[in-house]
Amino acid sequence: MDRDIRSVEDVLRLLDGLFEEGADRWTAGAASWWDGFYTDRERPVPFFAERPDENLVSYTERGLLTPGRALDLGCGPGRNALWLAALGFEVDAVDLSPTAVAWAEERARDAEPGTRARVRFHWR
Numbered sequence: 001m002d003r004d005i006r007s008v009e010d011v012l013r014l015l016d017g018l019f020e021e022g023a024d025r026w027t028a029g030a031a032s033w034w035d036g037f038y039t040d041r042e043r044p045v046p047f048f049a050e051r052p053d054e055n056l057v058s059y060t061e062r063g064l065l066t067p068g069r070a071l072d073l074g075c076g077p078g079r080n081a082l083w084l085a086a087l088g089f090e091v092d093a094v095d096l097s098p099t100a101v102a103w104a105e106e107r108a109r110d111a112e113p114g115t116r117a118r119v120r121f122h123w124r
Contacts, residue, residue, distance in 0.1 A: 031123075034097035038076070041103065047076055050107065052083035060087060078104025078121065082111055085118040094122045 005011055041048060059065045067088035072081040075093035077100055085091045095101050101123040108116050 031096045031098070034095070035099040038097050038099040038103060041077075047079065050079055052080050056080055056083070060084075075104055075121065076100045078107050078119070081119050081121070082107055082115060086112065086115045089118065091119040092122065093119060096123065098123045 005014065037043075047053070056065075068090070070081075070084050070089045070091045072078075072084070072091060072093040075081050075095045076097075078093055081091045081093035081104065093101075093104060095104070101121045104121050108119060108121070
């Protein structure tokens with residue numbers, strides 16, 4: 001399976017594949033693939049930044065999302081989860097990659113105590 005993501009259609013195709021019969025064959029190596037991806041923290045990947053996704057910021061600034069509970073699937077290094085927690089959300093953040101979750105937990109240790117208390121990271 002081609003895991004290169006170049007468009008929204010690529011993301012949707014990848015997600016649809018998770019629910020196909022025999023999907024385990026596509027996800028069996030996913031954790032190790034993502035671990036390798038997150039190992040090089042200097043890689044020029046937009047979501048490696050500490051700042052949250054600009055769309056998420058826009059949604060909260062316009063009042064489309066108000067503090068409550070949030071689930072961040074595919075949290076990566078935790079940028080969105082930590083930002084939501086800083087705004088008062090109670091966040092569960094999940095990623096397939098233990099390496100990504102470890103990075104997110106490192107970032108959480110540097111966050112304000114109130115933020116750290118409102119976010120829980122999980123892998124698998």
